[in-house]
Amino acid sequence: MDIHKRIERGLEKAIAFATATGQPPKLMAALRYSVFPGGARVRPRLCLAVAGACGDPNPAATDAAAAAIELLHCASLVHDDLPCFDNAALRRGKPATHVVHGEPLSLLTGDALIVLAFETLARECALNPMLLAPLTATIARAVGSPHGIVAGQAWESEDDIPLGDYHRAKTTALFTGATAAGAIAANADPQPWMQVGEALGAAYQTADDLRDIAAEEAEIGKPCGQDMANGRPNAALADGVSGTVMKLQGLVQCAVEAVPVCPGSDDLKLLILGEAKRLVPKNLAHVVAA
Amino acid sequence: MDIHKRIERGLEKAIAFATATGQPPKLMAALRYSVFPGGARVRPRLCLAVAGACGDPNPAATDAAAAAIELLHCASLVHDDLPCFDNAALRRGKPATHVVHGEPLSLLTGDALIVLAFETLARECALNPMLLAPLTATIARAVGSPHGIVAGQAWESEDDIPLGDYHRAKTTALFTGATAAGAIAANADPQPWMQVGEALGAAYQTADDLRDIAAEEAEIGKPCGQDMANGRPNAALADGVSGTVMKLQGLVQCAVEAVPVCPGSDDLKLLILGEAKRLVPKNLAHVVAA
Numbered sequence: 001m002d003i004h005k006r007i008e009r010g011l012e013k014a015i016a017f018a019t020a021t022g023q024p025p026k027l028m029a030a031l032r033y034s035v036f037p038g039g040a041r042v043r044p045r046l047c048l049a050v051a052g053a054c055g056d057p058n059p060a061a062t063d064a065a066a067a068a069i070e071l072l073h074c075a076s077l078v079h080d081d082l083p084c085f086d087n088a089a090l091r092r093g094k095p096a097t098h099v100v101h102g103e104p105l106s107l108l109t110g111d112a113l114i115v116l117a118f119e120t121l122a123r124e125c126a127l128n129p130m131l132l133a134p135l136t137a138t139i140a141r142a143v144g145s146p147h148g149i150v151a152g153q154a155w156e157s158e159d160d161i162p163l164g165d166y167h168r169a170k171t172t173a174l175f176t177g178a179t180a181a182g183a184i185a186a187n188a189d190p191q192p193w194m195q196v197g198e199a200l201g202a203a204y205q206t207a208d209d210l211r212d213i214a215a216e217e218a219e220i221g222k223p224c225g226q227d228m229a230n231g232r233p234n235a236a237l238a239d240g241v242s243g244t245v246m247k248l249q250g251l252v253q254c255a256v257e258a259v260p261v262c263p264g265s266d267d268l269k270l271l272i273l274g275e276a277k278r279l280v281p282k283n284l285a286h287v288v289a290a
Numbered sequence: 291m292d293i294h295k296r297i298e299r300g301l302e303k304a305i306a307f308a309t310a311t312g313q314p315p316k317l318m319a320a321l322r323y324s325v326f327p328g329g330a331r332v333r334p335r336l337c338l339a340v341a342g343a344c345g346d347p348n349p350a351a352t353d354a355a356a357a358a359i360e361l362l363h364c365a366s367l368v369h370d371d372l373p374c375f376d377n378a379a380l381r382r383g384k385p386a387t388h389v390v391h392g393e394p395l396s397l398l399t400g401d402a403l404i405v406l407a408f409e410t411l412a413r414e415c416a417l418n419p420m421l422l423a424p425l426t427a428t429i430a431r432a433v434g435s436p437h438g439i440v441a442g443q444a445w446e447s448e449d450d451i452p453l454g455d456y457h458r459a460k461t462t463a464l465f466t467g468a469t470a471a472g473a474i475a476a477n478a479d480p481q482p483w484m485q486v487g488e489a490l491g492a493a494y495q496t497a498d499d500l501r502d503i504a505a506e507e508a509e510i511g512k513p514c515g516q517d518m519a520n521g522r523p524n525a526a527l528a529d530g531v532s533g534t535v536m537k538l539q540g541l542v543q544c545a546v547e548a549v550p551v552c553p554g555s556d557d558l559k560l561l562i563l564g565e566a567k568r569l570v571p572k573n574l575a576h577v578v579a580a
């Protein structure tokens with residue numbers, strides 16, 4: 001089964017458990033709306049790709065980790081778009097969850113998705129119970145406090161925002177979590193894979209900053225110019241477009257070089273280089289070509 | 291060590307991990323504010339009491355379950371008090387988290403506490419890894435969707451609220467989760483203990499309805515009359531005070547009778563009867579006496 005189908009099947013299964021008969025119908029609708037259709041599913045694809053490169057001996061655990069990671073990412077988007085944060089009206093090319101389902105149900109949807117992520121891990125690791133603790137710990141670290149997504153978003157409430165800590169927590173942490181979880185699910189040492197995730201997360205954050213100032217709304221499915229509008233730090237605003245594109249390419253190269261020796265390392269390196277091309281906004285392709 | 295000290299120590303340990311150096315300081319303060327000082331810690335006490343009645347052979351797992359349950363309860367209070375839900379200014383006798391720390395950090399605090407609950411379970415079950423999956427599943431079921439606290443709160447967004455489903459999800463589920471988790475942590479069958487939790491949860495909900503219409507704010511540490519103000523169903527409003535007190539006493543009796551045979555069953559029954567006395571608002575003591 002291809003990676004895309006595996007991810008959607010894993011998410012469908014998780015959401016089916018959370019929306020069983022007897023649930024308040026509006027929450028059920030909001031949960032489904034927040035997860036389907038997805039964006040690029042970058043983080044679960046990364047998790048599956050790493051596990052695959054290591055032989056993927058425990059596919060149920062890998063699928064559970066990938067689903068948990070994407071559910072937590074969706075939760076962070078739903079909460080991040082709320083009026084008290086970005087007040088963003090558009091997400092993944094459609095109205096944000098709170099625009100359609102209202103604030104109370106959006107808040108609850110985020111909460112339910114966080115719980116569902118850890119519930120899914122616990123349910124699907126039945127065949128490999130010894131993987132559950134390290135997977136839970138690794139994924140929780142990537143999204144919680146002190147160093148995960150929640151902490152990253154909380155930096156926005158501080159007067160002085162340390163740019164490195166902010167981006168590492170808000171974006172890089174879940175990439176690091178995705179590569180580490182993929183390795184753990186495949187009985188591999190997560191440590192070297194965390195470097196791959198860290199470089200890719202930093203590349204993705206850099207690309208996100210670029211897209212925010214240079215892409216078209218239709219290309220990225222959400223409004224552009226949000227960082228300036230919300231007074232948030234943006235590397236591309238600070239360093240300029242061409243310098244930022246160069247930084248992005250350097251980070252991708254770091255990620256490729258950090259891939260440890262494993263059965264599928266060559267394929268994974270090609271995959272990373274292929275994916276990286278999609279990170280640069282189309283209207284900046286000439287900068288990369290140069 | 292007495293139950294109260296065990297609970298506070300478990301929570302302190304969990305919060306210490308979440309507020310390590312490098313965290314955004316305002317989130318750190320909001321996390322601590324939302325957990326300490328606590329309320330009656332009813333749910334973790336119940337979890338510890340059940341594990342204790344069963345011999346408590348795995349105290350680290352018991353402590354982790356109790357901490358996770360209380361962290362999730364605190365998260366639900368912080369989110370429930372937000373302006374888009376109850377907009378409650380007072381909680382546990384002090385200003386609600388969002389009043390002191392603002393809406394964005396309160397939302398993130400709730401999220402961080404949910405993640406921390408599952409992270410704590412994963413970290414503290416190292417000595418008993420086979421307990422992690424059933425504890426995580428049991429506790430997640432009690433707080434998530436379709437039948438836990440999140441679903442309970444979501445019923446408030448529906449036009450027709452089925453009173454039984456609403457109360458079962460919003461209040462009873464975490465009591466059932468607390469007794470079941472206590473049993474699981476002690477290697478006991480959780481099934482019979484769930485009946486104890488269900489009866490106690492229903493008793494607590496009934497008492498909460500009574501307190502909302504009949505107690506003084508100073509006694510319960512939060513404003514009274516919230517159900518009528520928010521148009522929420524309240525059994526004591528529907529059935530009258532004396533009928534509701536009788537129902538409460540019947541539920542406590544059911545809980546006592548449901549306690550399965552175990553080394554500490556007699557002590558536990560006495561504990562339940564003792565605790566139940568505290569459930570009735572002081573100014574209704576004459577109704578009970580009659």
